[in-house]
Amino acid sequence: xxxxxxxEFVSDDWAFLPDDAxxxxxxxxxxxxxxxxxxxxxxxxxxxxxxxxxxxxxxxDELEAYLPQLTLVxxxxxxxxxxxxxxQARELRLQGYRGELRAQGNLLPDQFQYLNQVGFDSFVVxxxxxxxxxxxxxxxxxxxxxxxxxxxxxxxxxxxxRHQGFAAWEEQPHAG
Amino acid sequence: xxxxDEFDHQFVSERTAQFRDQANRRMAGVITEDEFRPLRLMNGxxxxxxxxxxxxxxxxxxxxxKQMRQLAYIADKYDRGYGHFTTRQNIQYNWIKLEESAxxxxxxxxxxxxxxxxxxxxxxxxxxxxWAGAAADELLxxxxxxxxxxxxxxxxxxxxxxxxxxxxxxxxxxxxRAAVKVHDIGLRAHKNDKGETGWEVMVGGGQGxxxxxxxxxxxxxxxxxxxxxxxxxxxxxxxxGRRDNKYKARIKILVHExxxxxxxxxxxxxxxxxxAQTTEVEQRELARIEKYFAKPALEKLSRFAPHFxxxxxxxxxxxxxxxxxxxxxxxxxxxxxxxxxxxxGGIPGDxxxxxxxxxxxxxxxxxxxxxxxxHAQNIVLxxxxxxxVFAVWQALKAAxxxxxxxxxxxxxxxxxxxxxxxxxxxxxxxxxxxxxxxxADVARQEHYGxxxxxxxxxxxxxxxxxxxxxxxxxxxxxxxxxxxxxxGGSSSEKASIGTILGPGFAAHEVPDAIETILETYVKLxxxxxxxxxxxxxxxxxxxxxxxxxxx
Numbered sequence: 102x103x104x105x106x107x108x109e110f111v112s113d114d115w116a117f118l119p120d121d122a123x124x125x126x127x128x129x130x131x132x133x134x135x136x137x138x139x140x141x142x143x144x145x146x147x148x149x150x151x152x153x154x155x156x157x158x159x160x161x162d163e164l165e166a167y168l169p170q171l172t173l174v175x176x177x178x179x180x181x182x183x184x185x186x187x188x189q190a191r192e193l194r195l196q197g198y199r200g201e202l203r204a205q206g207n208l209l210p211d212q213f214q215y216l217n218q219v220g221f222d223s224f225v226v227x228x229x230x231x232x233x234x235x236x237x238x239x240x241x242x243x244x245x246x247x248x249x250x251x252x253x254x255x256x257x258x259x260x261x262x263r264h265q266g267f268a269a270w271e272e273q274p275h276a277g
Numbered sequence: 278x279x280x281x282d283e284f285d286h287q288f289v290s291e292r293t294a295q296f297r298d299q300a301n302r303r304m305a306g307v308i309t310e311d312e313f314r315p316l317r318l319m320n321g322x323x324x325x326x327x328x329x330x331x332x333x334x335x336x337x338x339x340x341x342x343k344q345m346r347q348l349a350y351i352a353d354k355y356d357r358g359y360g361h362f363t364t365r366q367n368i369q370y371n372w373i374k375l376e377e378s379a380x381x382x383x384x385x386x387x388x389x390x391x392x393x394x395x396x397x398x399x400x401x402x403x404x405x406x407x408w409a410g411a412a413a414d415e416l417l418x419x420x421x422x423x424x425x426x427x428x429x430x431x432x433x434x435x436x437x438x439x440x441x442x443x444x445x446x447x448x449x450x451x452x453x454r455a456a457v458k459v460h461d462i463g464l465r466a467h468k469n470d471k472g473e474t475g476w477e478v479m480v481g482g483g484q485g486x487x488x489x490x491x492x493x494x495x496x497x498x499x500x501x502x503x504x505x506x507x508x509x510x511x512x513x514x515x516x517x518g519r520r521d522n523k524y525k526a527r528i529k530i531l532v533h534e535x536x537x538x539x540x541x542x543x544x545x546x547x548x549x550x551x552x553a554q555t556t557e558v559e560q561r562e563l564a565r566i567e568k569y570f571a572k573p574a575l576e577k578l579s580r581f582a583p584h585f586x587x588x589x590x591x592x593x594x595x596x597x598x599x600x601x602x603x604x605x606x607x608x609x610x611x612x613x614x615x616x617x618x619x620x621x622g623g624i625p626g627d628x629x630x631x632x633x634x635x636x637x638x639x640x641x642x643x644x645x646x647x648x649x650x651x652h653a654q655n656i657v658l659x660x661x662x663x664x665x666v667f668a669v670w671q672a673l674k675a676a677x678x679x680x681x682x683x684x685x686x687x688x689x690x691x692x693x694x695x696x697x698x699x700x701x702x703x704x705x706x707x708x709x710x711x712x713x714x715x716x717a718d719v720a721r722q723e724h725y726g727x728x729x730x731x732x733x734x735x736x737x738x739x740x741x742x743x744x745x746x747x748x749x750x751x752x753x754x755x756x757x758x759x760x761x762x763x764x765g766g767s768s769s770e771k772a773s774i775g776t777i778l779g780p781g782f783a784a785h786e787v788p789d790a791i792e793t794i795l796e797t798y799v800k801l802x803x804x805x806x807x808x809x810x811x812x813x814x815x816x817x818x819x820x821x822x823x824x825x826x827x828x
Contacts, residue, residue: 109405132714135826151679151698160516162546162547174707175488181315181740182315182398182438183438183439183520184435184436184437184438184439184515185515185516185520185528187434187435187436187438188435188512188516189516191435192512192551195551198450200767209312210436211299211316215432215435215437216433218434219434219435226328228404241291241295242288242291242295242432243287243291244284244288244291245434246288246428246429246431246432246433247429247433247434248558248559249554251435258344259284259288259428260428260558260559260562261558262284263282263284263561263562263565264557264558264561264562266560267555267557267561
C-alpha cells in the first residue's frame with residue numbers, strides 16, 4: 102500500500118522485524134514494544150535506524166526513555182472509528198518525540214486533517230484513494246478552535262487569531 | 278447572547294461546504310453508506326425508521342427570535358410543518374431528505390446555527406440550566422463556559438472518534454436544573470472559602486442501560502484550568518474506555534470498572550504529565566465570550582406589578598397558569614415564563630412552524646429577544662416584565678401554547694419512541710398522550726403537586742425514565758409492548774436512579790397504574806410533602822401493594 106508523506110506518495114524503506122527474527126547489522130527496522138523492552142540493551146547499540154510499532158492498546162506514557170533512540174513510531178487504526186491512536190500520537194508529541202509518526206490501518210481522507218493535527222506525518226493509505234483525494238482532504242477546513250496542535254501553512258487557530266500577542270502552546274514540529 | 282464573529286462564520290460555512298461534498302459523494306456512490314454514516318452523523322443526520330432525521334444543535338438551549346423563526350421556516354419548508362424539541366435542548370426534524378440536508382445546514386449557518394456533533398461518538402451539544410442568566414438562585418451564568426467548551430470541542434481532532442458519545446451539562450446554580458450528575462461530565466459552579474469561583478467536576482454519570490450518578494473528580498477546579506483539565510479527562514477516556522462492547526463504552530463504565538479513585542489518579546497523572554503551557558488565551562477568550570452574556574438592561578421596577586395582579590384577579594385561568602408556569606427572576610418586576618409544550622393529548626416537545634413563530638415574536642417583543650429550550654422539552658422566555666405576562670399569556674393561548682401544567686404530572690418528558698426511532702422497542706408518544714388526557718384537569722394535577730413523569734421507548738433512556746420521579750420504560754416482550762414503572766428517580770442536585778416496582782403493564786393499563794401510584798401518594802403524604810419526598814420516606818412498598826393488589 103502507498104506511503105503518503107508531505108502530500109506525495111513515497112517509497113517505504115522500513116522493514117518490520119518479527120519478534121523472533123535476528124537483528125540485522127544495519128538498516129531501518131521496526132520492532133514491537135515487547136521486543137523493544139526485552140532487547141533494549143542490544144537495540145541501544147544498533148547502528149541502523151530504529152522504529153517502534155505500537156498497538157493501540159499499549160501505553161505511551163512509559164516510553165519517554167526510549168523515544169530519543171527512535172526515528173519512527175507506527176500507530177494503528179484497526180477501524181477508522183477506533184480513535185485511540187489520536188491520543189497516543191498526541192501523547193508522544195507532548196513527550197517531545199520528534200521523529201516520524203506514521204498512521205496505518207483503516208484511514209479515510211475525511212480524517213486526514215485530524216491525523217495531521219495530532220502530529221502524524223506519514224500515512225500508509227489504501228490504493229482506492231488517489232493522491233488528489235488526500236491533497237483535497239488536507240485543506241477541507243482552514244480553521245480550528247483548539248490550540249497546541251500541528252497546523253499546516255493554510256490552517257489557522259481561531260483563539261490564537263482572536264487574542265494575538267499571547268504565548269502560543271508550542272507544538273512539537275513534525276519530522277517532515 | 279453569543280454572536281458569531283468572522284471566524285465562527287467561516288468555520289461553519291466551510292463545514293457546510295464539506296458536508297455538501299460528502300453528501301454529493303454519497304449520492305454519486307463514490308463513498309459507501311458505511312463510510313458516509315460517521316460523516317453524516319457528525320453533522321446531525323440520522324437514518325431513522327421512515328426518513329432521515331436532522332438534529333440541530335441549540336448550544337446551551339439559547340435562541341434569538343430570528344433563530345427560532347428560522348427553525349419554523351425549516352419545519353415548514355423541509356419537514357411537515359413541525360419540529361421536535363429534545364431533552365438535549367436541541368430540535369429534531371423527522372422527515373428530511375438527504376438531497377436537501379446540505380441546504381438546511383446552509384439555512385442554519387445563515388442564522389449562526391449548525392448541526393455539528395449532535396450525533397456520533399464525539400462531544401455533543403453542551404447543555405446548561407435553561408434559566409441561566411435569569412434564575413433568582415443563580416451564582417453565575419453557566420453559558421460562557423458552555424460556549425468556551427462548545428468551541429473547544431468543535432471538530433476536536435483528538436476526540437472525534439471516542440469509544441462512545443459524550444455529553445456535558447453545566448449549572449451555575451445550587452438547584453440543579455441541568456441534570457449534571459447524569460451526564461458524562463457535569464460542571465457546577467461554586468465559591469470557595471476565599472470567595473473565588475470555581476467548578477466542581479463530576480464524571481461518569483449517565484442513563485441508558487446502566488444508569489449511574491456521576492462521581493466528583495475535582496471539588497474546585499479554577500476557571501482558568503477548565504479546558505486543559507477537560508483534555509486530560511477526555512484523553513484518559515479515549516485511550517482506556519472500552520471499545521469491545523458498545524453498551525459498555527460510555528465513560529461511566531470506565532469510571533465504574535477502574536473505580537473512582539483509580540480513574541481520578543489516571544486523570545491527575547495525565548494532567549500533571551502534560552500541563553497546559555499557558556491559559557492566558559483561554560482566559561481572554563472566556564472574558565470575550567462573557568461580554569456577550571452580559572445581563573440585559575432591564576428596567577428598574579417595583580416588585581409589585583399592579584397590572585399583573587389585576588389580571589390574575591380578573592381571570593382565573595390566567596391566575597392558574599401564572600401560578601404554575603412562572604419562576605422567580607433575579608431582577609425585581611421580571612419573571613421567567615415557562616411555555617409548556619405539553620398540551621392535552623399532544624406530543625411532548627412538538628411545536629408547529631406557526632407556534633415557533635408565535636414564540637419567536639413573544640421572545641423578541643417581551644423577553645429581550647431571547648428564548649430557551651429546556652431539557653424537559655419546554656420553551657422558556659427568560660426575561661419577561663410581570664406587567665407584560667398577561668399579554669404573553671393571551672398570545673400563547675391563541676396559539677394553543679398555554680398549558681398550565683409546567684412541573685406537574687402533565688409536563689411529561691418522552692422520547693420519540695417506536696413512532697420514529699430505529700432503536701425503540703415500544704411506543705412512547707401514545708402513552709404520553711393517554712396520560713396527558715387522563716390527567717387533563719390541571720386542578721387535579723395541582724392536587725398531586727410537582728411530579729416528574731418521564732417516558733422512554735427503549736433501554737437507551739432518551740426519555741430520562743431513570744430520573745423521573747415516576748419513570749416509564751417501554752419494552753418488547755415477544756412482539757407485545759409492555760411498560761415497566763420505576764419510582765424515586767431524580768436529576769436534581771440530589772440525583773437518584775429510580776427503582777423498578779415490579780412486573781410491567783400493557784399500554785392500556787399504564788394510565789390507571791399511574792393513577793393508582795398518585796392516589797397512593799395522596800393517601801400517605803404528610804402535609805406539604807411532595808411526591809419524591811414522600812417516596813423517599815416510605816419507599817416502594819405501599820406503591821407495590823397498591824399496584825399489584827389491584828392489577
